[in-house]
Amino acid sequence: MRTQLLYSRLLLSALMLGGLLSGCSDEEDSAPAVTSGAQAQAEAHPVHWSYEGDTSPQHWGELEEDFKTCELGKEQSPINIKPSEATINKKLHPVEVKYSPSEVSLVNNGHTVQVSVKGTGNTLTLEGKTYTLKQFHFHLPSEHEVDGKHAEMELHFVHQSEDGKLAVLGVLIKGGAENKELNKLWSRLPQKESKDPTVIDGTFDLKALLPADLHSYRYHGSLTTPPCSEGVQWTVLQQPITWSEEQIGAFRHLFPHDNRPVQPLESRTLEKEG
């Protein structure tokens, strides 16, 4: 029994590293080499999943044994955030985000544009626990809804703690003023799926992708892509950022829609800081 539990934990870690940190199991992975038979197989014969047709989100759970959580999980992401029903938790501390200009590279992995962040200096601290930023990527329209409405896009900053736990910081993106710093990335958008990273010259100011106000919603959720593994700490910022319609359009041109529909809250609580 104990061996089985250990194995399933190892498998979960392997899937998370192989899946979320690189966006898809068929991508190059710079994360520590935690391997399992299942992961090795997934790398050799990646299971195709997508956002439409026979491999769309409602079929993810049937595509592969390891994707069952997508169908059976009870703590799945994204969710519809109802601000008026969020529980105020006065014990929650504001999120601490320490981001600084960093070297980054872009990959079009066929599901999104993923930006890998070099180094270990960018961190998110939640209730005293520190997570290091690994990568960020984009969804169109937003994956989380607020009162049943999508924002035009959503940005996911993916972090991992030393003990392997994942924390994702979600930022909603609305049409409006241009984000000048984003042009450093968007001028080099990889138009075609490829494993070869596009390295951005100089450094990218990560803070330019955060709103001024870091008040947030918090809940326990999952990866929003197969294998939909649970145990992910979600923080969705209440204040959106703006990009110009042209900047949003450039992403839409590559990915007309890459969002998983919202999932039932089940017995979970959505919290916000008091």
Ligand SMILES: [Zn+2]
């Ligand atoms: Zn995401």
